[in-house]
Amino acid sequence: MRPGYWDIHIPPNSGSSYVVEDTMEDHAGCEVVKTCCDDQFSLCFSGNASRTVEVQRVDSEIGWPQQVGWGQDLYLRCYAPSVASFAPSTVPAEPPWYLRLEESTHVTAKLDFHHGNVIGGCECSNHAIQTRVSGSDWIDAGGDCLARDTRTCTLENLADASDRFGPARGSCDE
Structure with a gap:
């Protein structure tokens, strides 16, 4: 792991979202690191210094009340404010289909x-x-x-x- 970055394990989940209660450190941002598949996730930050993160799966065409969440191990990779200028650039979301x-x-x-x-x-x-x-x-x-x-x-x-x-x-x- 590069200095200024840390990973938080997110286990397989049967729901549409998972809440990481504390990112352990103040951060300048986070991203989801997947071990496989084309699953798409969005992050909602809240709490003190945005250290609570809700990970939402968002790519299902029929929504999630009828389906399982994800079967893979995920990692929430966060980065310190000191390395924010080196963080990966984001790709804009596509418009509704x-x-x-x-x-x-x-x-x-x-x-x-x-x-x-x-x-x-x-x-x-x-x-x-x-x-x-x-x-x-x-x-x-x-x-x-x-x-x-x-x-x-x-x-x-x-x-x-x-x-x-x-x-x-x-x-x-x-």
Whole structure:
């Protein structure tokens, strides 16, 4: 291991996320090191000096309530502020792949969406579905459309056929 870097083991996990309670040191950033596969992960930092890190798997097209998390050993590799200028550059996240209307009535709509497989350097990856009545501003949908680990949601209480939905967009913490 290079000076200024350290690894924290993350065991195989059956859920969509895993929380590292303490990174052991103050850091300038972290990344997930995989032992195999094309799994994609996003990191959410919180707590004192961002030393709590939630590791989220984000590449599943159908979301994670129906699937297992990951079967490989992962490592959270963090780096000290003193080596931040040598840290690997991040790759931007790709835009959402699709937003599909699956079922609708005059006041509800079920949507399927996928925000892409390549999350890149996106911290705390999330998505938003937006709606608007013709001629008004877009607003973020609530309810199950906000759940990070799902790829389907139901919009309710739509005013009438003039309600429009979309776009799906991904978001990252800066």
